[in-house]
Amino acid sequence: MSRAARICVAKIGAAHGVRGEVRLWPFTEDPLAVLHYGPLSTRDGAKQFTVLRARAAKDHLVATLDGVANRDDAERLNGIELYVSRDALPDTDEGEYYHADLIGLAAVDPQGKSIGTIIAIHNFGAGDIIEIAPNNGPTLLLPFTNAVVPTIDLAAGHVVIELPGEIEGEDEPS
Incomplete structure (x- = not known):
């Protein structure tokens, strides 16, 4: 499997103050890492932004971007996602993965039968959730744990999913 060429590392939010600062929502483990990747660009690469402070x-974060001098300039940037080349990011440790490397992988059961395709990894505060688009039916949201996802094989382009049994505490509808 080829690695994602570009990874979204932050999103620009609303303007902050009158001097051109913006709210910046980083998606990196260390929020201030966005200062060290060099110029960040839009998804299509058409515009580049350098985080000065x-x-x-x-x-x-509250950030100052090069060339953004006033509130009007900052307001025009609201909602822009900022990307960096995948090669600019550090390699991951054993058992760690960038979400972008997992999205698009096939999800198979322990016997190798297709379950679907990974379409997202979410975290709503209680741990990572893997979202799988099955071959048919609604998407599956499963805990991204070693018990549910015991094997991740980037080279083979798939993850093994151990579907959990019945969820304790749920009653059958009457």
């Missing part, structure tokens, strides 16, 4: 705020 950033400081931690409540649940985001």
